[in-house]
Amino acid sequence: MKRIAPSGNWWSCGLLLATAAFACGAEHDRSQTLVFAAASLTDVVSKLAEDAPGGPWSCSFGPTSGLARQIQDGAPADFFLSANRHWMETLDQAGCLQEPPRVVARNRLVCIAPAQSPLASNLPEDLSQLLQRLAPGDRIALADEGVPAGEYSRESFRNSGHWSAIREYAVGLDDVRSVLRAVAQGEAAAGFVYFTDARVADVITLFALDPKTHRPIEYLVARLRPENTGEVSGRDTDYWFSPKARQVFQAAGFAPPLAEGQ
Template structure:
């Protein structure tokens, strides 16, 4: 090969390398989803069904909504963000990491008090609640009360019932709601506050009581495409999650499907 031909080949290779990063994502690229930990069971099933129906795939990362929102803000590649509360989606929208026109409210949930399976406990969640006796020196497992949505909902409910001040020194704060659930399932905490859907997915716990709806803000799961996504299948997967075909996977775990309702 002559020097000029070698130079032209090298320049062509360089141009290809420089432009590759600006090309749209491959149609075969998995849809990368960042989703609240409490969605794992239902979303895994929905994703598998979508793959079976379309031959397209997903790559799902589960964690606390706070951690996921911060990871997306830091540049972590994601196509779709599903939060367990409105506040962290508001955060993502404010910092420009989601597409506001794609944002929808997807699901509703409830929070419950759980104990290890077979405990036989029943506790009335009413004003004047005192959990210290029920804990008997043990810990109350919750998501981090200042960041993890389930923890924030739980703290709000305990404050509303007048129980927070008496129990706050005994709270074991976990990085996400599934980690809090595991503490109870393993018997490392006698009580925990988790979503009703988490309790339904874990055979090692039983529901002691359900917190009254009025004791905490409404539990809403919003979803949105990220502003940096180049994968056209992200919108298709979000549309599927809102469709009647995906409804049974969420309802089987105890979620209430909002469907096409827009955020308020």
């Protein structure tokens, strides 16, 4: 009496088989250089990896914190570019680095709003004005706690005395690029991202956070220990400091490191 229809069990079985089939032979090829980089470096590092010596390098982007965890757990990566010192030092103490990390670029934090924002008619110029002009139910998107962009922003709000007010509106997202997307889509009324992120999406930049209210935003690069890099040698950190790399960083809006040999 019943027509035969594929039951849910078949759907589940199919999914399981497909997963098993695709999971086989998916290990990273150690002859190719792999770069782990903070989400905010997505555009510059992709560009540099494409023209890198010895063919295009592959990249993995995400929150510095998440990538650092993976590296600690032995993820096969050659370079790590971190968006703060804290995680780089944690890795250094864990013995994951092959050399002392060096500052490769600097950045700033800005407040952004959607391109079609109601704020656009009368741009707020600082945090107090922004807080005054938010509507009830509005959200301010921040990178999560522990994610560098989220830590710098929270540090700045605490030091400028705005944290308790901002907290009422704050929604944490997994990395700075998720904040950028949420604001660009109009889901959050405002968000805090790096100056360089604001340039790659259709958003309006309202104001910059005072750099004196947070630690300097520095990107550090280091080559990882052999357990992570595999046996292949000849990958030189100097590529990240070559004139070409400098130019790519600068074109994207990053500031150069303060002093040589940092």
